[in-house]
Amino acid sequence: MRNTKKKVADGEKSLIEGADLLEASGRVKTFKRWRFNKDMCSAKALASAGFVYSGKDSAKCVFCGKDLEWEKEDEPRREHEKRMPSCPFVQMGQPEYDELSLEQYLSLKREYVLHTVTEVLLSQVKGMVTQQTTTLDNICRVLKYKLTNSSS
Numbered sequence: 001m002r003n004t005k006k007k008v009a010d011g012e013k014s015l016i017e018g019a020d021l022l023e024a025s026g027r028v029k030t031f032k033r034w035r036f037n038k039d040m041c042s043a044k045a046l047a048s049a050g051f052v053y054s055g056k057d058s059a060k061c062v063f064c065g066k067d068l069e070w071e072k073e074d075e076p077r078r079e080h081e082k083r084m085p086s087c088p089f090v091q092m093g094q095p096e097y098d099e100l101s102l103e104q105y106l107s108l109k110r111e112y113v114l115h116t117v118t119e120v121l122l123s124q125v126k127g128m129v130t131q132q133t134t135t136l137d138n139i140c141r142v143l144k145y146k147l148t149n150s151s152s
């Protein structure tokens with residue numbers, strides 16, 4: 001199992017598609033094709049541990065944003081606890097949706113929105129930085145050209 005890069009477009013999409021990802025029954029629907037459904041690491045087990053599909057053999061926690069690549073013998077709840085002890089969902093003991101108190105629900109919802117928005121903003125900043133770097137590169141090229149031509 002290894003970490004994978006976060007896919008920002010997914011975060012954006014999940015924010016739009018909405019809050020039913022707070023429920024395991026909503027999260028399980030994101031696993032349209034999952035090849036470990038007969039194994040320990042089934043879509044159901046992952047959804048119950050807070051994860052949504054994030055591409056290929058990867059799934060990402062909607063509460064802490066941890067994106068992991070899974071293998072069939074992985075136990076989602078245990079891996080989540082081991083790798084992300086600070087995840088708010090892990091700290092609550094990865095409860096079922098109908099076991100949540102109102103306070104827990106609101107707290108999870110806040111974490112979910114917070115990290116999804118952060119992800120979207122980060123991707124926009126990254127895009128802006130790339131754009132600025134390209135502009136700077138172009139300015140440097142022009143300056144270099146002018147310097148070379150003025151010295152000859």
Ligand SMILES: [Zn+2]
Nearest residue numbers: 061063064087
């Ligand atoms: Zn988590």
